[in-house]
Amino acid sequence: MTAVATTAAGRSGLLRRTLASRSGAVGAALVGVVVLGALAAVLGLLPDPLAQAPAERLSGPSAAHWFGTDQFGRDVFARSAAGAAASLQIAVVAVAIAAVAGTAAGVAAGFFRGWSDRSVLGVTNVLFAFPPLLLALALASAFTRTWLTVAIAIAIVYTPIFVRVARGPVLSLREADFVRATTVLGFSPLRTLTRHVLPNIAPIVIVQVTLSLSWAVLTEASLSFLGLGTPPPAPSLGAMVLEARVLVNIAWWTMAAPGAVIVALVVGLNLLGDGVRDAMDPRNGSGR
Amino acid sequence: MLRAIPGDQVTASLGTEAAALTPAQRAALEAYYGLDQPLPVQFLSWLGAVATGNLGASQRSGESVLAMTASALPITLELAVLSLVIGLVLGVAAAMLSASRPNSARDAAGQAVGLAGLSVPAFLLGSALLALSARFLGYNPNAEQFAALTADPGLHLQQLLMPAIVLGFGLAAPIMRTARSALLEVRSQDYVRTARGKGVGPRRLAVRHVLPGALVPILTMTGLQFGYLLGGAVVVEQIFSVPGIGRQVLLGIQQKEYAVVQSTVLVIALTFVLVNLCTDLLYRVIDPRVRAS
Numbered sequence A: 001m002t003a004v005a006t007t008a009a010g011r012s013g014l015l016r017r018t019l020a021s022r023s024g025a026v027g028a029a030l031v032g033v034v035v036l037g038a039l040a041a042v043l044g045l046l047p048d049p050l051a052q053a054p055a056e057r058l059s060g061p062s063a064a065h066w067f068g069t070d071q072f073g074r075d076v077f078a079r080s081a082a083g084a085a086a087s088l089q090i091a092v093v094a095v096a097i098a099a100v101a102g103t104a105a106g107v108a109a110g111f112f113r114g115w116s117d118r119s120v121l122g123v124t125n126v127l128f129a130f131p132p133l134l135l136a137l138a139l140a141s142a143f144t145r146t147w148l149t150v151a152i153a154i155a156i157v158y159t160p161i162f163v164r165v166a167r168g169p170v171l172s173l174r175e176a177d178f179v180r181a182t183t184v185l186g187f188s189p190l191r192t193l194t195r196h197v198l199p200n201i202a203p204i205v206i207v208q209v210t211l212s213l214s215w216a217v218l219t220e221a222s223l224s225f226l227g228l229g230t231p232p233p234a235p236s237l238g239a240m241v242l243e244a245r246v247l248v249n250i251a252w253w254t255m256a257a258p259g260a261v262i263v264a265l266v267v268g269l270n271l272l273g274d275g276v277r278d279a280m281d282p283r284n285g286s287g288r
Numbered sequence B: 001m002l003r004a005i006p007g008d009q010v011t012a013s014l015g016t017e018a019a020a021l022t023p024a025q026r027a028a029l030e031a032y033y034g035l036d037q038p039l040p041v042q043f044l045s046w047l048g049a050v051a052t053g054n055l056g057a058s059q060r061s062g063e064s065v066l067a068m069t070a071s072a073l074p075i076t077l078e079l080a081v082l083s084l085v086i087g088l089v090l091g092v093a094a095a096m097l098s099a100s101r102p103n104s105a106r107d108a109a110g111q112a113v114g115l116a117g118l119s120v121p122a123f124l125l126g127s128a129l130l131a132l133s134a135r136f137l138g139y140n141p142n143a144e145q146f147a148a149l150t151a152d153p154g155l156h157l158q159q160l161l162m163p164a165i166v167l168g169f170g171l172a173a174p175i176m177r178t179a180r181s182a183l184l185e186v187r188s189q190d191y192v193r194t195a196r197g198k199g200v201g202p203r204r205l206a207v208r209h210v211l212p213g214a215l216v217p218i219l220t221m222t223g224l225q226f227g228y229l230l231g232g233a234v235v236v237e238q239i240f241s242v243p244g245i246g247r248q249v250l251l252g253i254q255q256k257e258y259a260v261v262q263s264t265v266l267v268i269a270l271t272f273v274l275v276n277l278c279t280d281l282l283y284r285v286i287d288p289r290v291r292a293s
Helices: A002-020 A022-042 A076-112 A114-128 A132-142 A147-173 A177-184 A189-225 A237-244 A253-280 B009-020 B023-033 B039-051 B065-100 B105-119 B122-136 B153-187 B190-197 B202-213 B215-224 B226-239 B245-254 B258-286 B288-292
Strands: none
Touching: A002 A022, A002 A253, A022 A076, A022 A253, A076 A114, A076 A147, A076 A189, A076 A237, A076 A253, A114 A147, A132 A147, A132 A189, A132 B226, A132 B245, A132 B258, A147 A189, A177 A189, A189 A237, A189 A253, A189 B105, A189 B122, A237 A253, A237 B122, A253 B105, A253 B122, B065 B105, B065 B153, B065 B202, B065 B215, B065 B226, B065 B245, B065 B258, B105 B153, B122 B153, B122 B226, B153 B202, B153 B215, B153 B226, B190 B202, B202 B215, B215 B226, B215 B258, B226 B245, B226 B258, B245 B258
């Protein structure tokens, strides 16, 4: 019980410590800006990203169209914001699935050992034998494409990472005196796992989640650039860059806008991840 | 796995004409391609063929996957080696610059390069680089037909250079981060202090004394990143029209050539596993302690 209480207290402290570091603050600000834009798109505060206006096609950035318009006269700002929303949705869902499934499998494998450990490790090793982007590509091409199947494809690629991250510490935790004591006290394995093992591996899982988010955004964008992301006409940052390849010489903003959004989001998530990791690291007691 | 894609080889090879097929014609074609068998049977027959060295053939061109791979894999490996060289030089140089004076402006600049490499996706950097160099320098060797190494080595290298720079830049970031922390750790060790004490100059110290001590983590990271290279190859080969193994997978997916995709992905995974093995063996070369134990 005390373990849970201290984790809860540590969590608000973690947020404070993360934002106190320079990289954490800059990262949070960058991610915040992109999330605001994405929220505005989701709430319908921006022009319709699919509305075509042939008369205004390929016009440069202006007060009416902050990031200009594309070859169909669609508002690039609205499309970038909607694309960012789609990216974030896929990345968050993918990492959530991977974190829950991977942590559960990793904890079970490390705690119970035996056949569960062997089977989990077997699957993990097979998945690790494939280059990540290639595996995502092959998986994404196997399903009828919707945003959810893209998210699941990315989740499958990242699940083994969470298995590995969770399993290692659990191997040593299960031998720790306080965990053995719970067996003597007659606690059920489920109670031991949720109350005593999970709180102790929560920090490293949280760090892995923040770091994985930036990869997930990059992977989603790469997949949609290769034509294997969310199907058109739904706006997607990677697909926008792909379309812009033939337009960039006459309308640079068509590539610069989605490109800048991707980079801002990924830089922000990376910095935020670094900030969280530093804040979690007990060796950096005071934080930087 | 890939067989779950809507549409199959019949529709992919005949296009819209597939709709005009009578059910009997369609069934005959499906039987010809083996598509009427249940999926597990199709998979097992593919697996059996692979085990005997038959990787299948492309339905469209009739070329065997083995022959396609034989011409595509060397190009991708060449690209990977070029990228590795660029990534290592860039990453280690940036790390040495950063680590030589931690928390200085120099360090910040090095770390910014690292963060950029980590955050700018290959497809964006590649597309932008291609567009910019074509527009402002009038330089785009990749617009021409891809030249084989034996046919036109100069053009061949030029065509691989830009994709290698794009991949190398992405590779430099994780190498830089690992190398920086490894270099900082080695710098604080006793033998480095001893070397400095006996009057070794700063440049010689950095190259001859500190760098070798940090090679193991750098090598580990580089080996781990080979997977990134093979995945990234799909992206840059597509952008720069390089007929490598990544493009073979992507084309296979687009044309719904199951045999091509499955076999090529298998070849790539095998390459990946082999490279990881080689990395482990390399430890013995660079670290005398591993050799001794």
